[in-house]
Amino acid sequence: MKGYLPRIVDKLLEERLNAKGAILIEGPKWCGKTTTAKQIAKSFISIDRPDMTKQYQQLAEISPSVLLEGEVPRLIDEWQIAPNLWNAVRYEVDNRDEFGQFILTGSAVPNEFDETMHTGTGRISRLLMRPMSLYESKDSRGKVSLKDLFEGKDISDIDETTLREIAFLICRGGWPKSIGIDEKPALFQAVDYFDAVVSTDISRVDSVKRDKEKAKRLLKSYARHVGGQSSLETIRKDVLSNSADTFDQGTLYSYIDALKKIFVLEDSPAWNPNLRSKTSIRTTDTRYFSDPSIATAALGIGPEDLLKDLNTMGFLFENLCIRDLRIYTDYLDGTVYHYRDRNNLECDAVIHLRNGSYGLIEIKLGGDKLIEEGVQTLKTLESTINTKEMSKPSFMAVLCAKAPYAYKRSDGVYIIPITSLKP
Numbered sequence: 327m328k329g330y331l332p333r334i335v336d337k338l339l340e341e342r343l344n345a346k347g348a349i350l351i352e353g354p355k356w357c358g359k360t361t362t363a364k365q366i367a368k369s370f371i372s373i374d375r376p377d378m379t380k381q382y383q384q385l386a387e388i389s390p391s392v393l394l395e396g397e398v399p400r401l402i403d404e405w406q407i408a409p410n411l412w413n414a415v416r417y418e419v420d421n422r423d424e425f426g427q428f429i430l431t432g433s434a435v436p437n438e439f440d441e442t443m444h445t446g447t448g449r450i451s452r453l454l455m456r457p458m459s460l461y462e463s464k465d466s467r468g469k470v471s472l473k474d475l476f477e478g479k480d481i482s483d484i485d486e487t488t489l490r491e492i493a494f495l496i497c498r499g500g501w502p503k504s505i506g507i508d509e510k511p512a513l514f515q516a517v518d519y520f521d522a523v524v525s526t527d528i529s530r531v532d533s534v535k536r537d538k539e540k541a542k543r544l545l546k547s548y549a550r551h552v553g554g555q556s557s558l559e560t561i562r563k564d565v566l567s568n569s570a571d572t573f574d575q576g577t578l579y580s581y582i583d584a585l586k587k588i589f590v591l592e593d594s595p596a597w598n599p600n601l602r603s604k605t606s607i608r609t610t611d612t613r614y615f616s617d618p619s620i621a622t623a624a625l626g627i628g629p630e631d632l633l634k635d636l637n638t639m640g641f642l643f644e645n646l647c648i649r650d651l652r653i654y655t656d657y658l659d660g661t662v663y664h665y666r667d668r669n670n671l672e673c674d675a676v677i678h679l680r681n682g683s684y685g686l687i688e689i690k691l692g693g694d695k696l697i698e699e700g701v702q703t704l705k706t707l708e709s710t711i712n713t714k715e716m717s718k719p720s721f722m723a724v725l726c727a728k729a730p731y732a733y734k735r736s737d738g739v740y741i742i743p744i745t746s747l748k749p
Contacts, residue, residue: 333362333462334657334749335455343399346451347419348428353455354589354616355433356519358502360403363429369396374404383408390414398427406432419449434531434588457500457617459650461748465495468748470732472654475721475740476683483732485743492727493629496642499619513628516619528584536581540573544581548613549621553641555610555666592616597663597676600715605667612664618645643727644674644689647744651675657749673707685721692728700724701739
């Protein structure tokens with residue numbers, strides 16, 4: 327396809343198709359799921375085609391096998407509009423007993439996913455796709471590999487990215503349609519996405535009518551708490567602080583559940599290492615969006631606003647880094663966690679691979695003072711880990727918005743600009 331920018335998930339999709347009968351690609355709307363799937367699919371059907379949706383839904387109930395006919399791998403786009411296709415695909419995978427048969431894409435978890443629908447375990451593999459990382463959008467030079475950090479290799483790169491450019495990348499986000507166009511239309515993509523979420527998507531996901539203004543206030547509050555472990559009750563009270571409206575716990579959970587089903591919110595789970603002391607670890611998830619531009623759109627701010635409020639920019643830059651680290655870590659078969667204990671010792675990102683190795687990362691805007699603070703935090707956390715019960719970290723790194731160089735310090739801690747990183 328002309329103009330297609332390769333995605334990190336391309337290789338993962340190919341590997342999964344060689345090992346499973348069907349793949350479900352999930353993720354936010356507009357993140358590029360269908361376009362990516364079309365690169366490898368040999369035939370496809372779009373269930374959300376306006377003039378055919380009702381007919382497709384009827385066929386899915388009466389004779390779903392008709393919709394599955396075609397050269398494989400066959401792409402079924404927005405499958406959740408006709409949920410019975412899930413069971414049909416599972417059955418057909420069993421019947422054919424061959425790998426690489428179907429690719430399902432969807433921007434929401436269907437409300438109808440109930441006990442009548444088989445889990446798909448062993449037949450359908452799930453693959454989460456996010457908006458583009460800086461490496462995928464060609465905003466990172468990719469001179470430093472996350473894989474190399476796990477192997478303890480030396481690194482080197484010169485960074486000339488300005489803070490203004492980083493502010494723009496935060497607000498633009500990783501939406502494929504925003505890449506490579508002028509700044510004003512690029513920034514509008516996230517605003518348009520936000521408007522679609524609060525106006526229609528948050529209600530359409532499970533056919534529950536939700537108030538647009540409440541959704542806006544909730545997302546604005548969530549944006550103010552990015553990078554923190556604020557309780558949902560704190561967020562609920564924040565939503566009510568400037569409103570005479572009601573917003574009870576049940577309503578809050580309903581809205582947040584809907585936003586997670588459409589992949590707008592993606593919190594980070596807590597990491598629980600073996601420590602020398604009996605320090606209590608905080609287990610509350612850390613609040614993040616799937617893309618930092620959703621937060622800036624919710625707050626109604628742009629690049630210049632961030633430059634005037636570096637504290638806010640620091641938290642949103644953290645969300646940008648977490649997005650990219652998640653994408654890169656998926657490629658390495660790992661998970662991104664967050665650490666914080668009762669003494670407020672905190673580590674922004676813990677990259678834990680399936681083989682048990684892990685790395686510790688602090689995220690800072692830049693500047694010698696902040697970078698040094700990050701280094702000391704990493705060393706303090708490393709000293710608390712009980713290495714008799716678990717291995718030492720494979721690496722420690724400070725990930726920056728602005729740093730002159732990417733390098734490995736004499737004490738072994740890496741300093742890395744985010745615009746130098748790749749998987």
